[in-house]
Amino acid sequence: MGEHVIKLPDVGEGVAEAELVEWHVKIGDLVREDTVIAAVMTDKATVEIPSPVDGEIIWLGAEIGETVAVGSPIVRIKIAGDGPAPVEPKSEARQPAPAAVEAAPAPAKKAEPAAKPPAPAAALKPVPRATTLGLPRPEGERPVASPAVRLRAKEAGIDLRQIPGTGPAGRVTHEDLDGFAARGAAVPVAGLQARTGVEEIKVIGLRRRIAEKMALAKSRIPHITYVEEIDVTALEELRARLNATKKPERPKLTLLPFLMRALVKAVAEQPQLNAIYDDDAGIIHRHAGVHIGMAAQTPGGLMVPVVKHAEARDLWDCAVEVNRLAEAAKAGTATREELTGSTITITSLGAMGGVATTPVINYPEVAIVGVNKIMIRPMWDGSQFVPRKMMNLSSSFDHRVIDGWDAAVFVQRLKALLEAPAMIFVEG
């Protein structure tokens, strides 16, 4: 019997410490080589730490949310002297740990064998995780269930994939199905009931980064927000036509690439807006390249991947890059490089864009352009009301370095470009 210590590896260039954001194992778990043990987060990227050996976890060196220095031990694994540890009766006998239990630093307790099968009443309690042998079912894997259970689920209109199985190998049992059905049905018949209890959620990882960044932006930058409406009827027509006639290998155009190109034109005349304000040093860095951050909602929270050198990309190229970055951000594969270095930012909630927003500047930038929802509104053309596709832009500026006049000129320029979209593409 030996022991293997896993230390926090060097997870990125110049990174001295990382925040532990997730434990995939708990004390007593048996792991195999390459099983992911933990996830740590550096500046913005999350890195998974795999086990290099087979063995049993006997010690965890940090709590979730704790910052760990590179090189410090985080896990100790007991390794069997002769080959991989057997994967049977012990784990079966262990009571399944409720999913909510923290990875407590309690010593690995020898759990008493499951003397009696779980009482039927257990069906109404939160469903315990599958036994250690029955690992939680990965996404996309077909649930294991007997034909009778499958038939009952089908008839009740229940998707078995939603039910964590408590049976051996994660099998969904009749009791699991009863429990699921009972919980599902309980909601409508229960009527109005007072609920007690407070759930504590630790703000860690990406969420903590977002919180810190937002607080910094709002506390340091006196925002000025300017809202203007844009008639995008012509732009939408152009976009529809381009999409209808595009080559199949090209991506479908959204509004974003057009806005990016318009932004490039507008900041060419007002370079003070495409800048980073180092307020500690009192220096404004005006950038020649236009690196446009695009706020994107991901399963983990807000991320801002960056389209680098938008000034050197044509419309299609912008669209390709926007799609690629959005996918990478959603999948969590965006690199640190792709998530930093923006000089100005666009935030758009698409159909959820509302009438007006008050965007928070992506500190230390000085401007952010917020896109609101396109709506058909009646517009007076001088003699009658005509239906036009209207969209508001809600843009915020750092009032320390951008005056209201400059902000207004900038937004009016954007408006002129977007309302006569041919102007976006005319050189000079």
Place this chain on the structure above:
Amino acid sequence: MKEISCKLLIIGAGPGGYICAIRAGQLGIDTVIVEAVKPGGTCLNVGCIPSKAMIHAADEYLKVSEMASGTSPLGISLSAPALDLARTVAWKDRIVGRLTTGVAGLLKKARVKSVQGWARFRDGKTVEVDTETGLQVIRAETIVIATGSVPVELPFLPFGGSVISSTGALALKQVPQALAVVGGGYIGLELGTAFAKLGAKVTVIEALPRILPQYDAELTRPVAKRLEALGVKVLTGAKAKGLSAKGDALLVEAADGSEQKIAADKVLVTVGRKPLVEGWGLEEIDLDRDGRFIRIDEQCRTSMRGIYAIGDVTGEPMLAHRAMAQGEMVAEIVAGHKRSWDKRSIPAVCFTDPEVVTAGLSPDEAKALGIEIKSSSFPFSANGRAMTLLGEDGFVRIVARADNHLVLGIQAVGTGVSELSSAFSLAIEMGARLEDIAGTIHAHPTQSEAFLEAALRTLGHALHI
């Protein structure tokens, strides 16, 4: 011209079609079934059932022949047996007759109206049937296509004369002296083995490098060994070229490229089966296809609303029990029940000597899916009951997931192992783990103990080896 209408019309009364009709009848659906020949389809008339009858007769004949030759280890001797193949075939025909009559009775009991004749789509809701008494037009809300499959014909060996299909082989009045079997799949080997046991000199010609190519080599080895012992000559990597000029031999290009002449008074062509998609008006309704087959979804719906397809016409595996399960499901869907195809295992049995059973995934298939597996087999040579049956060749093999021991597949080869298929399939459908099989008492002395032992061995603690 007569016209009737119904809620459900089923085209083809093979195992898929007649099960669908019976179940629909039970559920109170106004159902009509059309069949051109006899109820029971390929399976009852010219497939599963008659071939098993002939295989059994051949087994019995071989046993007594061995006893007569004094080679029986059981110490039984008797005088030389004689075979009257015409009577054997008549016996087989009586079984088929009883079963097809039985199916007709079951359909009647379920209040299903049977129409005999060749059906043809006029449009998506209307079918014309050419009956003995004239054209019958049937309008239906829902139509199930269950037209099945037919043997594939080789252009250079068209059926007729000495070239026969499996159907022809089951109706022979005499055992051929020399039989050439083109195609070493399960149909060719089942029938070829039977005729070898009845005294024919059998040569099997297979284009691929080994017989039963859909199975792995480990599984087919006992079959190849037995064929050799029975004197069946197997030419692998060989191509049939056609009949000789005189018609008394089959010309074959052997694996080494040399031309061989194989004397044969009958040539049995069993190179596979193809879906029956011609002659019934598929072109009128233009359904989406999946290769040669009709494309269906998980509820057996075709690309046209109100038209379902089941059985061999919808794809592999072309097996009667798959068609039956699909038929049952479709009847229930038509009755408004919520159903969809969720089977984990479609077992397949090959009635060669010894028999081969597969259920679920083979080790190679599981690995190809990227699953980390554990797999072990237990040989019948260590099983007491197999010894008493003179059936020590073969084994039971289990494939399970390495991480949670969920049983993914079970294969077996051995005497009489076809009857173990139900245990194999049940284990997979129930989501059994190796521990579930290992924890189940298997009756002693039976061959099923090999199943238990294979599970134990995969867990690392087999008891009898």
